[in-house]
Amino acid sequence: MLAPVFYDPGTMIKVNFIEHDGTERTVEAVDGNSLMLAAVSNNVPGIDADCGGCCSCGTCHVYVNEEWLNRLKPMDEDEEDMLDMVDERRSNSRLACQIKVREHLDGLIVTTPEFQF
């Protein structure tokens, strides 16, 4: 891959994925894209995203670091319904396809589960 010649740091946001075994990865997300897309386009393991990002499969499940949790928009009913079926759901569970990465989330930390269900 060629590095872009002009790089505008204002449009890229850093997000951190921690695997269940502790492996950490920081990737750059495009402002306005979903966290799921940031993971998939940077080959972050542990995110399947079978449905391609329309909140209908539950396979981009992540645990959001508690400090970041209240900075996210609350989930809607569809996300709630999908997560309801995830067996390893915790209070900080979210679907990455429903998290829009914006500047205020620069530095976001999420953990991926061992398995996507």
Place this chain on the structure above:
Amino acid sequence: MPDSLTSESSRKPSKWSMAGKDPWTMPIEDIDLSHPGIWEAGEHLPFLERLRDEAPVHYCRQSAVGPYWSVMKYKDIMEVDTSPAIYSSEPTIGIVDILPEFDAPSFIAMDPPRHHAQRKVVQPVVAPENLKKLSATIRERAAGILDELPVNEEFDWVERVSIDLTTRMLATLFDFPFEERYKLTFWSDMATAIPGGGVAESHEHRWRAMQECLACFTELRNRRINEPPRADLLSMLAHGEATRDMPPMEFLGNIILLVVGGNDTTRNSISGGVVALNKFPGEYDKLRRDPSLIPNMVSEIIRWQTPLAYMRRSAKVDTELRGQRIKAGDKVVMWYASGNRDPEAIENPDEFRIDRPNARRHLSFGFGIHRCMGNRLAELQLRILWEEILRRFHSVEVVGEPRRVYSSFINGYINLPVKLLPL
């Protein structure tokens, strides 16, 4: 060989069957995908293609099962599947409306909140932690089955491998008496059988089998109630708050759902994978060269085969889909078998490509709240089976035309004559 497709069936020819008709010239309004004829004959694909191209949301006015809508495109199927408030799963997910006396409700045919409450009870059986434990058992069983097979000699893959492996798995999930596991296969086949279609002679014949299934499982459940909770499906149903007081017909409905869900589907993906690799020998070579492609191939097999051809919904309100006006109460059938071959969503969809990018994005498991609960178990079984096959044999060669199931729902095989070639 091809005459095996039409022989051995006791049913009478039906005026509704489109088998043998030209999919490209017959009046489009007369196309009726619900009749099993073209599916059994393996002639369904061009009919799906024509509707996708010319009438992607198609209304069939007249059929043996009444009028219904067919949704053919990937994108539209996704929309219907993820809009349960508009497209209800009640009263049933089959094309045929159920007579009240034969109604056995189950959570696949329920909307929220009842659906969620019941599904949650049994979901842990296929949770990742449980699958980890099951994988050693699956490998042992797959190895056991494969080691018994003859080499260089014709046999039926469906009977010896597809049915055997899935039935053993199902018996394990229910902790069903292992020696009587053939009953599970029988009940599964009867549950989806069309009376007069070869498996069940009549409604009554089918219903007797279902009653027998209910009696057997009720006895097993009663035993579980008096025992401490365990990690098998029956124990979960017996102790789960949302399921322990189910009326008998609802208990039967959920048992059938789990039996069929865990049986027919994986069975036909196991057979379908062999058929696909034989139709695309270049892919078989690719697989032998690089077995690390197996997990991706498994998703591709499940797409290519689409073991359940459709799911039905019922419109709850008047609505519109791709410009077509659908009225409240109308039957809406999502043809997964068509969406999975939609070139607008999947590149060269008729090709079987084991290294296809985004192979997981198929419709075979459905999407939304009713998405297949056992998807990971199905994938696990297929993955392990193919790992063990590659370890033992050069190839599984199809040596005769398979006989397909007489059903527009179960997209699969009655038999598949094969021969194993040694490494």
